[in-house]
Amino acid sequence: MMTGIDAAPRLRCPALHFTPPQGWMNDPNGLVYFEGEYHLFYQYHPHDRVWGPMHWGHAVSCDLCRWEHLPPALVPDADGMCFSGSAIVDRDDTSGLFGGEPGLLAFYTVHRETAGDPGDYVQEPCLAYSRDRGRSWQKYPGNPILPNPGLRDFRDPKVVWHAPSRRWVMALACGQVIRFYVAENLLDWRLASEFGEGQGAHTEGPWECPDLFELPVEGRQATRWVLLVGVGAGEQESFGSFTQYFVGHFGGERFHNENPAETVLMMDEGRDFYAVQTWSDVPDGDGRRLAIAWLNNWLYANQIPEAGWRGTLSFPRELSLEETGEGIRLRQALAAELGTAGGLSPSRMANSTDALMAGDNVLIEQGPSAAHGRLSLQMAPGTTLEFDLQQAGQMLLRITHDGSALRLEHRREGRNGDPDFDRHFPHHLTGQRMAKTDIELEWLVDRGSLELLVDGGRYAATHLGITDPFHQPVTVRLVAGSARLTEGRYQGVIDPLE
Template sequence: MSLETTVSGAAPSRPAIHFTPAKGWMNDPNGLVYFDGEYHLFYQYYPDARVWGPMHWGHAVSTDLLHWQHLDTALFPDEDGMCFSGSAVVDHRDCSGLFGGEPGLIAFYTAHRVLDEATNDYIEEQCVAYSRDRGRSWQKYAGNPVIAPPGFRDFRDPKVIWHEASQHWIMALACGQSIRFYRSENLLDWTLASAFGSDQGAHTEGPWECPDLFELALEDGRRRWVLVVGVGAGKDDWGSFTQYFVGDFDGTGFHNENPADQVLLMDESRDFYAAQSWSDVTDGRRLAIAWLNNWHYANQIPESGWRGNMSLPRELALVTTAEGTRLQQRFVRELAARFEPVPLIDDGVGLAAGQSFQAPVDKGPQLGRAALSLQAGSRVEICLQQAGYADLVLSLEEAGLRLQHQRRGQNGDEKFDRFFPHDFSIGAGEGNSVTLEWVCDHGSLELLVDNGRLSLSSLSISGDGGCASLFRVTEGEVVLESLYGAAIRLPARGDRAVA
């Protein structure tokens, strides 16, 4: 199937290792929590159609972040409204009093109640639900809402964490174009502490959404706090995206260590939104996942009984760069343990203009790693996903390495055809060499550049869900220093996301 023609009839194959709903519509990940040996993944869910609708919380669990078992829908809309995004924690000491002295799961969500559809008028308030049986059933708290509407509309997506230094629970809440922080001792009674962001980072006509807040260590043992914020789609061509801030959180307020107008992107491409991290992970890792989509065309992408998928889970770290402290992302180690990439070349392969190298692997979902070095003025086209068409163009220019990311596709829908195709470039590092790590699954390409310093995540509409990687030099000389690959094949299992 040519990407220059229509894709409206394309029925996407289930991804091999990316989470998808069993049916219907899915967007934001919610309530990520680890408890009693299971990773819980909740998500915004509408089971009755394949477009956004009355929001439920879908639910799945995994023991390895690759195989997922679908569970019953956790939260349903009611007279208080839809169940919008939120978070979950383990109440280890039963400080809420909801668990009879035992540990339990407590979830925080936004009740979104429409007052007048004609004027798009609504109320949003923060609510609690809890589970006494390892997340298998959920009860909404009789005292909801735990935070009443403050007098403006966009007031949602509570992220709750335990702040050890102040011995308080903290809630980060998206409030229009800023984040408010609330404090609590019992998870039920909350007090406003501060606000951040009205003059910080990126803003569009869309609201800030889906905050996350966590602490990470640097290489030298120093620690920094990271605040992640989704930025709703504006009127420009880019759509929704995810930014982050690095600084300090003292239990009351967040303090950005970078200039107020500096924008740090968690992902440099188009389809990485509503990123959230798991709470209560016991091995010390900070694990995160995002929705692979963009609100500009989310309701128009091809579907096959379901619409929407998550990114692969990532491990997050902080690294020191010449520009300051930045996030580093790596695919979870469980992926490489399950699909260990093997060398595809014996030694470095030198390529001059007009020469190419085709990786000797079968078509289909792939995990790959490569290291390349370029002479000044060199240019190499890299085909990973779009069957013969270059997804990436890497070049060494006077200002440094540049990575051009290209995507094609159309299906006759005005929004999809306008916003889905793209062609942009970013800086890819200093010097003349760079590392690439990628996963091509049915319908998506996730790429980590420069040892995970940059992330580019993108939906991809292709005929076969992936192809063997191809490196084609068009200018200068390029050395393919190393290349590793592995085919991604999970055995069919009835309890996985790929029904």
Template sequence: MSGSDTMAASNERPLRHFTPPQGWMNDPNGLVYHDGEYHLFYQYHPDSLIWGPMHWGHAVSRDLCTWQHLPMALAPDDHGMCFSGSAVVDRHDVIGLFDGGEGLVAFYTAHRFLGDDEEHYEQEQHLAWSRDNGRSWHKYAGNPIIAAPGFRDFRDPKVIYHERSGRWVMALACGQQIRFYVSNNLLDWQLASEFGHNQGCHTDGPWECPDLFELPVEGGEASASRWVLIVGVGIDHEGPQDTMGSFTQYFIGHFDGERFHNDSPEAPLLLMDQGRDFYAVQSFSDVPDRRLAIAWLNNWQYAGHAPQAGWRGAMTLPRELTLAATDQGVRLHQRFASELARSVSPLEVAPFNAPLKEGDHLLATPGADLVRGELTLEPAAGSRLALSLQQGTQQQLILCTGEDTTEVAYRREGQSGVARFDQHFPGERRAGELDGRRIHLQWWVDHGSVEMLIHGETRQLSITLAGFLLPHRYPVTLSVQSGSVPLIDVSLDAG
């Protein structure tokens, strides 16, 4: 293997965050549920610790907690590398490859260089299929199913079935827009519309990794639903870097089977996660009762220079996505998949005297390999408190309360000795505001990562941070810097 800038502080793997068996990993691909198994494919370079010729790695799980590695699903060929994409269950053999039965169909981008210059390339859409629940894959003999269009960035097909129109829909990232294609048989595709001009956030980098799904609106009318369009915003790897790096935005609106209509085209940027390490998110196809998603727990600003331990890259924990009616409009909310809590046991929490006052602190856990925490509090207006995770203040959440809102910010520290990593990894960021007086926090701390969901009355913030440099066994400390903070409830679990 090559490209090992620095070793991680601990070579122990995360207990619940998926990691590759070796080598480099980035985007989750082809997330699909079939015959009781969750399939996770991923962008994979097995022979190096840096990005390179992209394969599709493959793992399955029945409980979203433990994953079984399977043989490689897709590998580069004369058409090029196998870039990101999606997978669906073809239940009625519309593709005509399953002898009237059902099977899995994967869609991916073939990325082919057109010379020695890596910036000179073309991309087209390909298909592969499996009759044995993903254990073996066959590339379609008639590839490409959508030829290169004459411009460069044309990738990451997300395919869904649109019930009302009775057709399949493919969302494709095309430069800084999303194109929607439609098909009756998964093989023949026609361009239906484009979305993105003067919509959302645009940087020097391309839009990537779209996702599209419909959800009911919790707290709204009984029959209300909305469509969600998720888009990754990439960065120019060699050019000037903005402070956020790569990030994930989303849009709320309506989709008629051909066109996406943004409900609030003038609305501010909607970020799916306020942290630095939540990218290329994809949701599982064919889960019958909920919308589950996983993201790459990294950022393109420093991903290739992050500390490694024989492998580089991790996925976030699975999350359930919902829509909620808030005072700012319909917004995407997230919950950690319920299965995760079944894998840990309660910790005894040290007794505390409520309310905490200035100078008081609560040592929430003495140390464990994996910690799930929940905390409910009602800070008085003017209070300022800090939740520190993973060895002191290396990951710290700051809550500053006003009369009707609470401002949330976070700070992250850490140096590896690699210039690019050390330039972009540390930092402070204002995450946003919560409404109401009561605040509920949920978090998971695993080897090298913190994932936190913070709820106000109707608003929610998600903050995902990779740690990389931090030793395991993490204490969690809540300290009151000013004011008074009544604690309503504290619970901790460990694995």
């Protein structure tokens, strides 16, 4: 029985985006693939619909679309709450906890308030292990595996294997920097370096939820390391929490940013793509780096509409690197499993024509539960196009060809009567420019959310919505100028659980 939760009627859950079975959810953590299952852990408060004592919620999937909820893996105890971290497969029993067999390790953060004051706390990385495919977990009796050296923030351990040095690396969020620790046995860690001072974006909020991985650069015989960092929202920040990334080199102890220190690379230009984490131990033959994010923003996370649960994760994305005129950058694609998610057959857009003039509309019929679509256009100078993604302009993308480049604007409306929500949720984002005359859009609209990829995934914008998007079609409206539609397809998605 849920305590602290009213017996209110439930709204329908998203068709393709993960939500908790009840209560509150924020950061995904502990993502690992083991014996045919994708494990998804997440920050979870099962007894209320606002942030509270953190558990590790747990679910598994074989296809990234249908998830089986399991009992919470880690629960608070006398040592404290269970904050974010990561999970790995200890294939060679390096830790000595599995009797020579492979097993699962979860690195999490104990968060313990002192003197009953929420603003006075201790954070320390700890370890738990599972010998039964993640169905039960034991906390390591030697916790913490890394005592806090006196820092206020000392959390979110991301553990990865660095093959050239044959050591394990832990990226740890420490205030406004990321510290790197190394170990041979997964138990005894030493400080190697830190990164972040004077680098990228900083706010009043801390850096948190790091991730570190290596990717090949498309079309080159080269690789780069990517460091993801969540940037917490400060009280005076109008944008709120967001995810930035760095591209560079990592030799096993120190990360070197290959871009100028002041360069800020946003993983997603929308308001609701935070605490990004990637799956570890995806089979080598798969070759993908799969990522997922909390689809929310700390400025209004506790005030968004709820229906017995509060919190949504993005649909998994595949990450890659490509070389651009400005340097090596991330590209994103919706995971290929989307094409097997119980969808209807792809169709050409209703009422579409190759040539579009000012005043023309293209109606995109939505699916019964969610809709995945693609649209490619060539735009003449002076053309303005509006992409109406929710009812009556509540979610609107405007694209303008200013004669030399395309400029993107995104507007979201929505109020629910809560002062914090009503102040922070509506927005009007402008400024993104692309030096080209054609544009490719891909979107996934689900109950309560929009994920938008532009220009083949070189630009992403992810947003919550608070209206049901299926009361009317998405509308592509040519406000001025002319354009040529070169591709227009959509695929309605039936809820996999229906």
